[in-house]
Amino acid sequence: MTITETPFAGGIVGEARLRKEDPALLTGEAKFIDDLDLPGALWVACVRSPHAHARINGVDTSEALAVDGVVAAYSGEDLADTWVAPLPCAWPVTDDMNNPAHFPVAQGKANYAGDIVAVVVATSRYAAADGLEGVVVDYEPLDAVVSIEDAESDRVVIHEDLGTNVSYEWPLIPDPEGVDAAFEAATHHITETYVHQRLIPAPMEPRGVAVVPAPHNGDMTLYSSTQIPHVLKVMAALTLGVPEQKLRVIAPSVGGGFGCKLNVYAEEILCMALAQRHGVPVRWTESRTEAAGSTIQGRAQRQTIELAADADGKLTAVRATLLADMGAYLQLVAPGVPLLGAFLYHGLYDVPLYSFTCKSVFTNLTPTDAYRGAGRPEATYAIERGMDALAVAVGVGADEIRSRNFIPTEKFPYDSPAGLVFDSGNYQPALDRAKELIGWDARMAEQAERRAAGSTTHLGIGISTYVEMCGLAPSRVLASLNYGAGGWESATVRVLPTCKVQVVTGATPHGQGHETCWSMIVADRLGVDPDDVEVLHSDTAISPLGMDTYGSRSLSVGGTAIWMATEKVVEKAATIAAHMLEANPEDLELTGGVFSVKGSPDAEVPLAGVAFAAFTAHDLPDGVEPNLQAQVTWDPPNFTFPFGAHIAVVEIDEVTGAVDLIDYAACDDCGNQINPMIVEGQIHGGIVQGVAQALWEEAVYDEDGQCRSANLADYLVPSAAECIDMKLDHTVTPSPTNPMGVKGIGEAGTIASTPAVMNAVVNALRPLGVTGMAMPASPMTVRRAIEAAGGGAS
Amino acid sequence: MIPAAVGYVRADSAEAAVAALGEHGDEAKLLAGGQSLIPLMRLRLARPSVLVDMGRAEDLRGISVDGDTVSIGALTSHSALEHSVELAAACPLLAHVASQVGDPAVRHRGTLGGSLAHADPASDLPAAVLALGGTLVATGPGGSREIAASDFFTGFLESALASDEVLTTVHLPVSTGGWAYQKFNRRAQDWAIVGVAVAEGGAGVSLVNMGSTPLRAAAVEAAVAGGAGASDAAAVAADGTEPPTDNNADGAYREHLVRVLTERALVAAGA
């Protein structure tokens, strides 16, 4: 494979161009949900269960109704007839998966602290909040199931009708006997157990919903701070029985999502129902503290990974066993989240035999679902921590153990033991480059010196290499996983009469920079100014077809659709230009916005002339329709498999246990890059988000299922002050899966950085006898681990 | 989070603030920088009937040095303390501690008086004022009285101020002897998990987040006065404390930390 293959010739793709989106965002001109001016709108406030598990013996709203400004108040029973179907779970991973009925307002029982048990509708947000205090709920608290182990034991069954807390078990064991035999024959058998704590996604903008009904014809517009207006439209129509053609969904400016806005939430359906009922606009804005209970959470699983290896440390089999926490109900794609990692527990290593099993259980906690990386950070964590343990057992370096096991470059496309085909890869150069960036040898020498000097400030160096599968996804593969939707993306490219361009995309940006990238792709090919390309999105009336943004899919799926639609437009324009120049379309080339005939430099017509001719339609070739536009729906044949190597360096104060991240290097490969600045931004943010799991963030629950980290003073999202300069570089191994040779990069940083940091932490402390560490590696956790290992100066 | 309805009056001087408190009674609350009060109101944990906004009471703002005494108006912001040239010369500990509070936005709004009156054991500035042996001036309908910092903090979020009194001024001795502040936290903007302030080479030592009030570490001070070295003096730092347990630390870890940090602070302060 050629490493530098690129289909772009226009000189625009590949430039680090500033983002089109930013002026509006930075000047406050961008409108988020809460900025919408909706005269006459009623505000909704939700009464949320303070108990993790309680029977609801009665809801008395009479005092709330007496509050000034309160218009109505409803219990779950009051609204029971409103729902045509429960809230959707679109990923029934097995045919016998247990999926408890989940309604927007709980009926009879509250199953987590934050479960909605009643709603208040009022003329202002303040009156609605006052009304909350007037709703009296008669709760009968029940024992709460907080840990996954307790859940698995069925000591308390949360959903009585199911008879168990287990939602499903999902195995992927192509050759069970082979795996067993490999473990029997192995020289090294590593068994490690890791816990991924629950994480609270914390986008800058919490969620919000506004619904505007049109009183006369049944039309309804749902505004939501969502990543998925298109998916939401389908699901909302099904849940509420609103005719889909009457429903328009708009995601205005959305202040981040990280997966937590890839959902269909109670509040969205609830506001639609209340808008229908009251015939006026209805809105709800989530507060930060509310979000800690009402928005999905991430990770939350226990994993055991076993590695079988020969005497040289060459892997012969990998076995992963998961116990995953779904929370109280199944949200939109929750059951599938562990499965997005199911194929990757052997990482980027060439392993012949593979076994994966996942059991998922219900707890009395906020539902979990996709959170940046969804399944792949977990998988990468397990294999990359495991590889460090193997390196120690074999007695080689963390770099060497990886190099010995990388899938060799000549094996691509690689048939993975889990049944995937890895599109392209070239792993060793990425690791070499990351080592160079971090100054590997010097760092190792520094570590040895400190150890020899008996320093109590330990230096730790941790590697994580990774490969991930993204670009969701081939629809047929999704079908084989029982996923309830396809993985295509739609695009329209329209050259207007004045040669300005409109692009319509079904991908739904919420901070990524699609407008910038899409306009670069189109401008590069058409030879127009990127500023003359307008990207339209996030409104189902303007962009009726789409599968939205998650799973690092937008560029490799949505961007490819843009590319293909642009090609179609060029093809049509060439037909018209050829007619104008009395030449053959095949002899034309489009460069710098001008069609010319190869070999006769004088015969040329600008695209602008063609666009106008297409508009007037006075003299088009026979059979050619007026106007220059093309629509394409692209369903990719495979995922894309970006990869890379990250190295973290930490310093640990043995006395206090404080961990300080002091250096970080990463070499990532996402194939061809459209805008390297945006790629770098994704990697920066991703790395910090992954480091946050390693060092700071944790949704802390007490034994009653109460969240003890429900605000940003207690839930430790890192700020700029905690970030360090990162040394970034990339290699380029284009994907053969799509014509642009691109791969996703939205989640890579998060996937790689958590294990890199944790490997560094354990690496630092091995001389003290420490062999493992729970996340987050808080000072107290680290100090306790040192003490437990029998060491630690005081 | 949406606060409950609240009345609002402006008091543009200390006198006006005292008068407003008298007029609106026990349920009225003074509003200084709002960095502690407003979050409590948004959670509806505080529900004052009336806010008495002192934001424009210029007579309560400012830093002056007169001989051996530094006087600071209660409404002086953390940021003003942090950047004051006079304070850096006369009382560098306080200026430094102010720079360690929260983040820049919090330091621009939050005030010294608010921080003291709020009496949070996890706050930085009360510990500094304790270690420095400050004197607080409270002004009520009957005039002003002085309260020693060591008598000021009476319980968790409770101070010696009466509900009709305004904290107007903080007096501190000029203090240029060895000083240090050790603040241990996980993110730059966070409250201290444990903090230790040392003034005058160990003559004044105080502890943050080691009990229900900001604490003076009398045992450490006595050990230093008796000639103990940093390590020996620090060994008694946790004596008599009742540290809280939260997500970041349990009591035993806090006791360990306070000994470590006290030793480091004493060493840095030249004890």
Ligand SMILES: Cc1cc2nc3c(=O)[nH]c(=O)nc-3n(C[C@H](O)[C@H](O)[C@H](O)COP(=O)(O)OP(=O)(O)OC[C@H]3O[C@@H](n4cnc5c(N)ncnc54)[C@H](O)[C@@H]3O)c2cc1C
């Ligand atoms: C994000 C964040 C981070 C923070 N981090 C830290 C930190 O790291 N360390 C730290 O120490 N603090 C921290 N704080 C708190 C901050 O320092 C506050 O400014 C301080 O605690 C209160 O001062 P204020 O002027 O804002 O008081 P306000 O919030 O206005 O008032 C607090 C209380 O004191 C009373 N009060 C105020 N002024 C007077 C007065 N002159 N006389 C009598 N009573 C008065 C009020 O009635 C109220 O009860 C943080 C705050 C925030 C929001």
